[in-house]
Amino acid sequence: MRPGNPVPKERVAAMFDDIAPIYDRMNTLMTLGSDRGWRHAALAATGLRPGNAVIDLACGTGKLSAALAARVGPFGRVLGVDLSPGMIERARREYPDLVQLEFLVGDALDVPVGDGEFDAATIAFGLRNLSDYEAGFREMRRVVRAGGRVVCLELSLPRQRLVGRLYHGVFRRSAPLLGSLFRRRQAYGYLPQSLEGFPDPESLAATMLRAGLVDVTFRRLAFGSVALHVGQVARTEGAGPARDQGPAAQGAVRPS
Numbered sequence: 090m091r092p093g094n095p096v097p098k099e100r101v102a103a104m105f106d107d108i109a110p111i112y113d114r115m116n117t118l119m120t121l122g123s124d125r126g127w128r129h130a131a132l133a134a135t136g137l138r139p140g141n142a143v144i145d146l147a148c149g150t151g152k153l154s155a156a157l158a159a160r161v162g163p164f165g166r167v168l169g170v171d172l173s174p175g176m177i178e179r180a181r182r183e184y185p186d187l188v189q190l191e192f193l194v195g196d197a198l199d200v201p202v203g204d205g206e207f208d209a210a211t212i213a214f215g216l217r218n219l220s221d222y223e224a225g226f227r228e229m230r231r232v233v234r235a236g237g238r239v240v241c242l243e244l245s246l247p248r249q250r251l252v253g254r255l256y257h258g259v260f261r262r263s264a265p266l267l268g269s270l271f272r273r274r275q276a277y278g279y280l281p282q283s284l285e286g287f288p289d290p291e292s293l294a295a296t297m298l299r300a301g302l303v304d305v306t307f308r309r310l311a312f313g314s315v316a317l318h319v320g321q322v323a324r325t326e327g328a329g330p331a332r333d334q335g336p337a338a339q340g341a342v343r344p345s
Contacts, residue, residue, distance in 0.1 A: 091286040093221040096279070098172060098196070101218050105149070106175030108276050112150055115277070120311075127315055128153050131213055131242040132160060134319045141208040142166040144232055146197040146225070147215020149173075151180030151190075153242075157211065158190040168202070170195045172218075198224050205234040213242040217283040222293070226300035230322050239302055239320045241293070244284055247313035290316040 094101070108115070116124045131153060137143055139162040145154040148169035158167045169192045171177050180192045195201060197212065197219055210229035219225040229239045288296060290307045293316065297305045302320030309316055 090288045090292055092223065094218050094283060095220075096218075096283075098218075098220060102172045102174070104276050104279060105171075105173035108273050109150065109173065109175035109179045111273060112176070112179075113152065115273075123311060127242055127310060127317075128156055128213060130310065130317055131211060131240050132156050134240045134317060135160070135209040135211060135238055137161055137165075137209055140164045142206065143168075143209045143211065144200065144202065144207045144229075145169045146200070146210065146212040146229065147171055147218060148180065148192065149176050149213075149215070151184055151192060153211060153213045154180065154190060154192070155184050155187065158184070158187045161189060163189050165189050166207075167191070168193060168207075170197060170200055171215075172196055198228055200228060200232055202232050204231055205237075207233050207237065209233060209238045209240065211240045211242075214244065216241055216243050217287055222288065223296050223300050226297050226302060226320070230301050230320075233322045235322050235324045237322050239297070239322070241297075241318040243293070243316055243318075244287070245290055245309065245313060245316040246284070248309070290318070293318055 105112075120127075135143060135157070137157065137160050139160075141161045142165060143157050143161060145157055145167060148154045148171045151169050154167050154169035158165070161167060167190045169177075169180060169190065171180070171192075171194065174194050177192045177194050184190055197215065198221065210233050212225070212229070216222055216225060226239065226241075233239060290309060294305045294307050297318060297320045301323070303323045305318065305320040307316055307318040
């Protein structure tokens with residue numbers, strides 16, 4: 090399993106600039122609308138309340154950021170950060186009226202904010218694009234206050250090896266094919282490639298622990314094709330073992 094994305098961040102940013110106009114439509118198409126339910130699960134996992142502050146890294150076109158803004162309300166704060174200027178431009182155009190929501194072009198590994206500035210940090214389907222996964226979690230831990238949460242929603246492979254291979258094989262063929270409908274076949278060939286060698290949920294939980302997070306839990310969604318990880322910034326030193334939230338949490342999440 091690789092520790093980070095080997096594709097240079099400049100190429101990643103350029104690719105997402107290219108697909109920004111079709112990004113949301115493709116996500117809905119590829120997930121049959123389930124992406125909405127997955128974002129709802131990530132939102133619930135943050136434990137945010139009205140008036141809280143949250144940073145959404147690799148925010149893309151801002152759908153999760155906007156949901157977070159609705160949760161914290163007009164007296165809260167949401168900062169969405171993405172490496173792609175095209176994604177940020179689209180997010181700003183889509184959500185101009187949410188006073189609590191701000192978007193910024195920036196690197197998730199080096200966010201220009203102070204230590205402990207937020208009550209939570211999220212990253213949804215963006216961790217695979219970072220050059221160093223552990224460094225990404227360390228940066229999220231840095232910007233979240235003691236006792237706050239770090240939430241990661243990411244693609245995964247089903248637990249059973251045979252099913253996982255079958256799923257990945259179908260994914261490798263279907264994503265570029267769907268991308269070709271919008272003349273973005275090459276860009277959507279990157280998506281399944283970015284899953285190759287990506288840590289499984291147990292290994293990703295271990296990465297969060299190495300990054301200094303505690304009380305790490307994870308649950309498998311969509312029959313294991315998506316994983317939701319939650320960690321906490323320690324109030325005191327010491328980290329407990331990561332734990333799977335159990336079979337009851339492994340079924341598919343339905344769109345709300």
